Amino acid sequence: MVISSETHTVSYGEEEGEFYYHRIHRTKPFERNNHYHGTYEIYYLVSGERHYFIKEKLYSIRAGDLVLINKFDVHKTSGHGDPEHERIVINFSDSFLGKGHPLLASGLLGMFNQDRPLLRLTVPEQTIIMQILNKMADEIRERSASYEHMLQVLLTELLIKTYRLTHSASLPANVSMNPLHQKITDVVKFIHAHYADKITLQGLSETFYISPFYLSRIFKEITGFTIINYLNLTRIREAQRLLTDTDLKIVDIAESIGFESLTHFDRTFKKIMNMTASQYRKFNSVP
Known part of the structure; x- marks a missing residue:
């Protein structure tokens, strides 16, 4: 204390x-x-x-x-x-x-x-x-x-x-309507919806009509993450759910959330979670 x-x-x-x-x-x-x-x-x-x-x-x-x-x-x-x-x-x-x-x-x-x-x-x-x-x-x-x-x-x-x-308090404050924040909100929503697909900075740039450099800069400025780091975090969060709630093989989980190789998945999961996917499943399995 x-x-x-x-x-x-x-x-x-x-x-x-x-x-x-x-x-x-x-x-x-x-x-x-x-x-x-x-x-x-x-x-x-x-x-x-x-x-x-x-x-x-x-x-x-x-x-x-x-x-x-x-x-x-x-x-x-x-x-x-x-x-x-x-x-x-x-x-x-x-x-x-x-x-x-x-x-x-x-x-x-x-x-x-x-x-x-x-x-x-x-x-x-x-x-x-x-x-x-x-x-x-x-x-x-x-x-x-x-x-x-x-x-x-x-x-x-x-x-x-x-x-x-939660049943009686006032509604939340309005979400910021700053155009820059709205743009990044739309990008984040897109990543949440399409994380299992191949997502690139160039592809996001074309989808949201903003230059790759500027998109990369303002995304980091507002969210605190690079786009690739946020994408990986989103994928690993879904992997956590699948490891806990399903019996899918780890290799199948990796593929289902958008990783092109098990090696890349293993390396990313361990970097974010400080443990391997198999260790995470073991620690979070129901007795």
């Missing part, structure tokens, strides 16, 4: 671990490259304004907004106006609340898979959420007996309150 009064930081756990809590107040420009992780994420903006790129859309978020990000969804925050802002991030794994989530109502985590990642909360709703988040910070600071169990209880309460808000 790290606590710094200078930056108002409360930090606990690891982003890819079972439970992670991080609160920070920043006064200088901050931008994190596009990334994804195998944990669920809850992002709450305490103050300030930010841009948030999630999967294929860019959102403008303001103080009091709550963002839900599913496992393996690509996302990135960046500045919007005054760089000063304060935010709280929580990540948690499937295993943190116990096998089968005994404390959770059936289907509760499905809210992370909805096409509505941003909730705009009223002041009373913000108060409810902040009370829970502050209690978590208190538990982390004090580390009283069974504090980890209390974090589980508080996370469960947060999830239930948030689930209720």
Whole structure:
């Protein structure tokens, strides 16, 4: 745990671990490259304004907004106006609340898979959420007996309150209509729909009527990825699903998601996941 009064930081756990809590107040420009992780994420903006790129859309978020990000969804925050802002991030794994989530109502985590990642909360709703988040910070600071169990209880309460808000909170902020962002959104959607096909920078350039150089530059600028890296990431995410949910041979999975050789697939999978496809299947197989 790290606590710094200078930056108002409360930090606990690891982003890819079972439970992670991080609160920070920043006064200088901050931008994190596009990334994804195998944990669920809850992002709450305490103050300030930010841009948030999630999967294929860019959102403008303001103080009091709550963002839900599913496992393996690509996302990135960046500045919007005054760089000063304060935010709280929580990540948690499937295993943190116990096998089968005994404390959770059936289907509760499905809210992370909805096409509505941003909730705009009223002041009373913000108060409810902040009370829970502050209690978590208190538990982390004090580390009283069974504090980890209390974090589980508080996370469960947060999830239930948030689930209720998905049915009552305001609609998400409008997606940015900046023509450049819209163009990249269309490119990302195209990659999601055609990742199994042969996709090249030249082909995308011709499809979207934009020069290869300019497309490559603005895609990296907005998403944080090169086009080939984003394409490979999309393909590997689908490979993860097929490795977990099907009995397809690895060579057949590689071919079905657009890799021309098993060697290239193996090399790409290991680079992104830090393990081989066979290891991933073994670790994620149901006993």
